[in-house]
Amino acid sequence: MEALDPGVEALGAPAVAAGTKWVYLTFDDGPSARYTAQVLKILHAYKVRATFFVVGQNVKRYPYLTRRADRLGHSVQNHTWSHPNLRNVSWKTFKYQIRTTDRYVRAQTGYTPRCLRPPYGATNRIVARRAAALGKTIKLWSVDPRDWARPGASVIARRVLAKVQPGSVILLHDGGGNRSQTVAALPKILKTLKARGYVFYPLWCQ
Numbered sequence: 001m002e003a004l005d006p007g008v009e010a011l012g013a014p015a016v017a018a019g020t021k022w023v024y025l026t027f028d029d030g031p032s033a034r035y036t037a038q039v040l041k042i043l044h045a046y047k048v049r050a051t052f053f054v055v056g057q058n059v060k061r062y063p064y065l066t067r068r069a070d071r072l073g074h075s076v077q078n079h080t081w082s083h084p085n086l087r088n089v090s091w092k093t094f095k096y097q098i099r100t101t102d103r104y105v106r107a108q109t110g111y112t113p114r115c116l117r118p119p120y121g122a123t124n125r126i127v128a129r130r131a132a133a134l135g136k137t138i139k140l141w142s143v144d145p146r147d148w149a150r151p152g153a154s155v156i157a158r159r160v161l162a163k164v165q166p167g168s169v170i171l172l173h174d175g176g177g178n179r180s181q182t183v184a185a186l187p188k189i190l191k192t193l194k195a196r197g198y199v200f201y202p203l204w205c206q
């Protein structure tokens, strides 16, 4: 395992060696039986660490995949229990969505997620205030190749590689539907970014 400092993100750019370019690779909506294992295998082959924004009810269904992601050095973070639009839920439902997911993640990883990615990126002042009240930092993304719309693996890779810059948060999906194109695009994305001198950090929101 590489000796990456998971706290580097909290320290920000000055902590990173001069000239180092880094990105955050994130996977939403998993774990899924079919695609998460494939994503983990590819990340492992390229020695890349990523962040999995998991849906709690999927962790309940496939706890071993969340455990495996944790054991391989990836960050597992909160993407709610059942993927609702958090702008449209009561405070009671909001708490349930976050805390139940926390509990299932904690059972597999031993820690409580500090990052929250609201489904659909749907946030506002109330969502932000509620997230903060539960100790969460909202993490959206800066590069979205719309892999879920299945435009083709080469298009997914091209969109990521055209937009990525140092500090980018790349949004991909390992659950919630057929993600075979995402899996197929991943080696090309990793190979090219490595060739450009990028390193990969997981997000911890510490």
Ligand SMILES: [Zn+2]
Pocket: 028, 029, 079, 083, 119, 120
């Ligand atoms: Zn999602």
